[in-house]
Amino acid sequence: MIARYFTDLTGQSGVALGIGDDGALLNVRPGQQLVMASDTLVAGVHFPESATPRQIATRALCVNLSDMAAMGAEPRWFTLALTLPRGTANAEWLAEFSAGLGHIANQYDLALVGGDTTSGPLTLTLTLLGEVPTGKALIRGGANVGDSLFVTGNIGDGAAGLELITYENNTITDSDRLLQRFYSPEPQIQAGLKLRSIASACIDISDGLLADLGHICKASNVSSVIQAEQLPIATDVQQLSPLDALEWALCGGDDYQLCFTVAGDQLPIIEGLIQRGELDARKIGRIEAPTESLNAVAVVDKNNNLLTIEKPGYNHFGQ
Amino acid sequence: MIARYFTDLTGQSGVALGIGDDGALLNVRPGQQLVMASDTLVAGVHFPESATPRQIATRALCVNLSDMAAMGAEPRWFTLALTLPRGTANAEWLAEFSAGLGHIANQYDLALVGGDTTSGPLTLTLTLLGEVPTGKALIRGGANVGDSLFVTGNIGDGAAGLELITYENNTITDSDRLLQRFYSPEPQIQAGLKLRSIASACIDISDGLLADLGHICKASNVSSVIQAEQLPIATDVQQLSPLDALEWALCGGDDYQLCFTVAGDQLPIIEGLIQRGELDARKIGRIEAPTESLNAVAVVDKNNNLLTIEKPGYNHFGQ
Numbered sequence: 001m002i003a004r005y006f007t008d009l010t011g012q013s014g015v016a017l018g019i020g021d022d023g024a025l026l027n028v029r030p031g032q033q034l035v036m037a038s039d040t041l042v043a044g045v046h047f048p049e050s051a052t053p054r055q056i057a058t059r060a061l062c063v064n065l066s067d068m069a070a071m072g073a074e075p076r077w078f079t080l081a082l083t084l085p086r087g088t089a090n091a092e093w094l095a096e097f098s099a100g101l102g103h104i105a106n107q108y109d110l111a112l113v114g115g116d117t118t119s120g121p122l123t124l125t126l127t128l129l130g131e132v133p134t135g136k137a138l139i140r141g142g143a144n145v146g147d148s149l150f151v152t153g154n155i156g157d158g159a160a161g162l163e164l165i166t167y168e169n170n171t172i173t174d175s176d177r178l179l180q181r182f183y184s185p186e187p188q189i190q191a192g193l194k195l196r197s198i199a200s201a202c203i204d205i206s207d208g209l210l211a212d213l214g215h216i217c218k219a220s221n222v223s224s225v226i227q228a229e230q231l232p233i234a235t236d237v238q239q240l241s242p243l244d245a246l247e248w249a250l251c252g253g254d255d256y257q258l259c260f261t262v263a264g265d266q267l268p269i270i271e272g273l274i275q276r277g278e279l280d281a282r283k284i285g286r287i288e289a290p291t292e293s294l295n296a297v298a299v300v301d302k303n304n305n306l307l308t309i310e311k312p313g314y315n316h317f318g319q
Numbered sequence: 320m321i322a323r324y325f326t327d328l329t330g331q332s333g334v335a336l337g338i339g340d341d342g343a344l345l346n347v348r349p350g351q352q353l354v355m356a357s358d359t360l361v362a363g364v365h366f367p368e369s370a371t372p373r374q375i376a377t378r379a380l381c382v383n384l385s386d387m388a389a390m391g392a393e394p395r396w397f398t399l400a401l402t403l404p405r406g407t408a409n410a411e412w413l414a415e416f417s418a419g420l421g422h423i424a425n426q427y428d429l430a431l432v433g434g435d436t437t438s439g440p441l442t443l444t445l446t447l448l449g450e451v452p453t454g455k456a457l458i459r460g461g462a463n464v465g466d467s468l469f470v471t472g473n474i475g476d477g478a479a480g481l482e483l484i485t486y487e488n489n490t491i492t493d494s495d496r497l498l499q500r501f502y503s504p505e506p507q508i509q510a511g512l513k514l515r516s517i518a519s520a521c522i523d524i525s526d527g528l529l530a531d532l533g534h535i536c537k538a539s540n541v542s543s544v545i546q547a548e549q550l551p552i553a554t555d556v557q558q559l560s561p562l563d564a565l566e567w568a569l570c571g572g573d574d575y576q577l578c579f580t581v582a583g584d585q586l587p588i589i590e591g592l593i594q595r596g597e598l599d600a601r602k603i604g605r606i607e608a609p610t611e612s613l614n615a616v617a618v619v620d621k622n623n624n625l626l627t628i629e630k631p632g633y634n635h636f637g638q
Contacts, residue, residue, distance in 0.1 A: 022389035022523060023356035025456050028347045037342035038398035040435040070341035079357035081444040116359040121439055125400040127446035140340050204341060
């Protein structure tokens with residue numbers, strides 16, 4: 001089934017032998033380290049049961065590509081394990097799913113090199129391989145006291161999109177920007193490549209800025225302060241719910257933007273990239289010394305008063 | 320959860336950064352190609368619902384390692400996507416599962432470098448990476464007319480073990496050799512390494528000798544003849560059911576032995592390895608010119624009469 005529906009996704013570079021043998025044979029370029037990451041998406045948990053095959057394929061691949069972006073890696077190859085309910089495994093569904101997967105794979109020059117299909121509740125596991133020049137990977141553990149804190153793009157889009165999808169009386173259409181941001185989050189591959197050798201630490205925002213920045217703080221043994229008024233929140237997100245926008249930005253997840261730290265000597269480089277329009281990023285805070293408190297991430301308003309953020313539970317569709 | 324229960328499996332070689340970042344960072348050795356393979360196992364389909372966590376972990380890893388063996392690759396790293404029913408995801412289950420996984424991983428010097436856990440019906444997807452010297456991988460498409468046909472070990476053990484498990488009135492114990500052969504098939508990694516540069520084509524026997532040899536024939540555009548009396552069928556398999564033994568050996572699957580072809584000029588090398596006890600393999604037939612017939616694999620008795628083999632349907636537990 002993989003060979004039948006997905007062969008046009010297998011023509012990218014570095015594949016000595018693709019789908020159809022006991023394993024794929026891949027040529028890693030000299031001087032590169034391999035980055036490997038795996039993610040599972042379950043219907044009703046990571047996407048609504050009502051999602052189209054194209055939406056599911058797009059979201060699954062984008063979410064997985066985001067891990068490559070966060071490591072500063074160039075995506076290269078992937079395998080797909082697809083579990084399908086018997087009723088769903090028809091030619092139409094698979095053709096639409098494959099078209100969605102192919103659209104994203106081609107965009108990022110990523111080749112499907114293997115996989116497996118089984119019967120059962122709709123579940124996808126993707127395993128991606130990327131390459132990064134040896135020693136240049138972006139990791140979580142490199143932040144230092146005094147570093148500046150940045151995010152790429154806008155944050156809160158994913159949570160606002162999720163709110164639209166789960167709000168029963170919504171009147172959104174498929175073309176709604178926020179819906180697109182949920183189903184087609186744009187993996188920040190180009191930003192990740194530019195941040196190699198510049199960012200001291202990096203993570204992608206999948207679980208929410210507070211949670212993911214918390215991972216950087218823990219891995220780097222530091223704390224951090226976010227200035228709320230600096231957070232890049234889109235106008236339509238603000239308008240959708242002025243009361244919720246800040247919480248969506250801080251806790252919402254599903255943005256798949258990068259959160260990264262920059263040491264003082266690299267700041268002019270980042271600021272240059274931003275000013276020349278080569279990097280869409282914004283400074284939102286700073287890295288400080290580790291605290292005794294359980295919460296390593298503080299959020300302050302413009303008067304430097306600590307804000308209390310109520311983190312909502314993770315939203316599982318229909319669970 | 321992966322970090323908590325599986326960290327002692329992450330200490331092997333070539334891992335620059337293991338579990339705990341957005342991806343693992345791996346050092347591929349110079350002069351090596353990468354082999355990537357992915358397999359999904361579903362409870363009730365690929366193993367019985369009654370299987371213990373240790374049995375599930377062992378079988379999942381051995382089945383995936385067998386793909387590395389079939390490519391002549393040295394296993395290096397893997398990711399695990401584990402979907403668990405809520406009731407199953409307890410500390411005791413995970414500890415036993417992890418112990419089973421660790422036992423096999425350590426035996427083959429394989430490092431767990433990432434993964435994901437989700438809630439749902441018990442399903443495992445493993446993605447393995449191995450290394451093979453550039454150009455030395457064993458593939459399906461290299462068989463030529465006149466090559467000799469071999470299998471490693473015994474065949475029919477897996478199907479006989481499966482029969483014992485699914486036969487309701489069985490009196491087997493956990494220590495039964497055939498039960499072990501089903502739950503702990505021994506991936507033929509060492510045989511695969513020895514066959515590099517010697518075998519012209521190779522595949523592992525997962526779906527049955529006839530089906531898997533058929534893949535070699537299709538990929539190589541040849542046909543093949545198996546001499547039934549040469550098939551290495553174990554005594555206990557013969558005794559369990561003299562009537563079924565041949566069918567188990569030809570169609571049963573789950574053996575995870577290697578089926579490989581050898582050109583005339585390499586025959587003395589293979590025969591030397593076998594005679595010195597360095598390779599447990601047996602010649603079972605030969606490769607012939609492609610036929611017009613749909614079935615590229617013929618089975619003959621010692622008088623060269625064609626045997627008709629009834630291929631049973633694939634056995635899914637409780638389906």
